Amino acid sequence: MGQKVNPIGFRTGIMLDWNSRWYAPKREFADLLMEDLKIRKYVSKKYKFAGIPKVEIERTRDEVRVVMHAARPGVLIGRKGQQVEQLQDELQQLVGRRINIKIEEIKRPELQAHLVAEDIAEQLGKRTAFRRTMKRALEQTMEAGAKGIKIQLAGRLGGSEMARREKQIAGSMPLSTLRAKIDYGFVEAMTAQGHVGIQVWINQGEFEDQTDGADAQEGQAPKKPKRTYKR
Incomplete structure (x- = not known):
């Protein structure tokens, strides 16, 4: 599990x-x-x-x-x-x-997971098709410059009698990599059939290296020349 x-x-x-x-x-x-x-x-x-x-x-x-x-x-x-x-x-x-x-x-709200989840919840409240809403959110976030996004909905999707989960993924989503900047948001949508849980993960890239301000390539030590051996 x-x-x-x-x-x-x-x-x-x-x-x-x-x-x-x-x-x-x-x-x-x-x-x-x-x-x-x-x-x-x-x-x-x-x-x-x-x-x-x-x-x-x-x-x-x-x-x-x-x-x-x-x-x-x-x-x-x-x-x-x-x-x-x-x-x-x-x-x-x-x-x-x-x-x-x-x-x-916030200059780019499409890269904030909580705001993306709120937008999906608002669309579901207007009885929009959930798959179309998820696809639209994926496209907007990827066009804004995200490295990856995952959306998961749970509840009575599409008015079905039994609750289920559906998810869509685009790009890369390394959840176990600490240097990856992953934003997470959770919102509940109030629909006529009941509550629908919305989870959003957005990969915003990697955290910038904490250096003294110098470029990473400039900060590297110069390579030593190969040592020559005399016969």
Whole structure:
């Protein structure tokens, strides 16, 4: 029986950084962890159509810094930044701490697994054929420059009486290779026949080597000339 591991959790601490970056004593850790969960749930529920796959949280002694990666930042910012100020006040009332919000735009949402899964869920909610939806998502992601993508749907697909799973793969998907940058997303689609689980894996290439800034070829040591032996 195959054991499935979340690709993001598999690489966190080795190739990826944590989404929550702070330190707390043992007696305060659980409360701060629940605060992070409240912030993420509130943001994802209120701004469902802004396309927010990731929320990073950093804590200092004075404030909580929330970095939101959004495909449509205009929905979050609003006219003259009024939405940001309103969200900041609401989060401060929610957790009782000073909040500092920063928004970063996602330039290529087709390469974000969570956003691809959300798009598939939206299409399934409109009663679109699931195979056509999967094929369209595969083509768009590969055209955006991905090295590979895998999509798996589970549930009463096509209105069938018995639930089943179907998947489609394009390109390469090395799930056991740590240097491969694999993004993973999971979303549930609410259909008339029931919930359909959507899992998306996207191979974004390999992590860049952490060098001093010099090119890898320039950083290599020059080859020594072959040693000559005298007879």
